Amino acid sequence: MINTIIRSDAPVTLVGGGRAGAEDLRAALDLAPRLVAADSGAALALAAGHLPEAVIGDFDSITDADKARLPPYRLFHIAEQDSTDFEKALSRIAAPLVLAVGFLGARVDHQLAALNVLVRQAAPRCILIGEYEVIFHLPASVHLDLQPGDVVSLFPLAPVTGRSSGLEWPIDGLELAPQGRVGTSNRALGPVSIDTDGPGLLALLPRARLHQAIDALTALPDAAVS
Structure with a gap:
């Protein structure tokens, strides 16, 4: 059983270690002010002047210097290697929606792994925010x-x-x-x-339609904290 680390009645921002700028993080935080980092995503958060509520991952990419800037009680080391840091973090958040930045636009294998997690994990609902588009798993x-x-x-x-x-x-x-x-x-x-008629279909919309994607997913009856 996976234990919940962050529980929220409002959307949560999750930042990863891929390609993203401070403006991407700011746009997400304006809509989802609670911040969680997946492993080296802590570097982007700290560089932008934000202290994540939790940093979750196997800690193979976060630097010792960044770990030293974070209170130990906010560091959640998940040692297993059967999942990515994105999955480790996302699966431990209970919220109506997660806005994820820093998971698109860098290494293709990391992007494919993130898309794989989107279609395998039913909750919480998650929108990946990229430079040009937003991506989410379509509900029924x-x-x-x-x-x-x-x-x-x-x-x-x-x-x-x-x-x-x-x-x-x-x-x-x-x-x-x-x-x-x-x-x-x-x-x-x-x-x-x-x-x-079943799971597995991703939707990709223009980045400018992020608000519409959020409205659509949070309006669904089962978009609630479990």
Whole structure:
């Protein structure tokens, strides 16, 4: 059983050690003020003048100097090597939503691992914030208040089917799969609704639609602290 380290009734920001700037962290903290770092994500937080409530990971990449700047009671060493630091941290947060920065835009293997965690871990819901887009795992049913022309990419990490309204190219009747048909570069005609018949489908929206993604995920009835 995985023990909860951070419990919050409001969204939480999680920062990783990948490519991200202080402005990315600031944008997340404006919406989710409680801050948690995954291992070397502590470096970005500290450089931006923020002290994380918790630093969670196997501590193979955080520096001794950064650890020395943090109170010992905020350091949570998880020694096992069967999961990434992103998964270690995310699985120990109980919140309606996590905004994750510093997990996209650097090493491709780390990005793929983060996407894998998104589709395997049902809670908490999480939005990865990148330089150009935001990425999240689609729930069974979601409504997004998008604008005409917004790019909506749907990428399956498992075979999945579904239905949509408001997309230029509907997904009704399509079988999406990582080794088959994918749904990149679709476009919104306006507000978009998507229903899926199972897990595994990622949505990629323009970075400018972060607020709409947050509104859509936190409006769902099961978006609550467990």
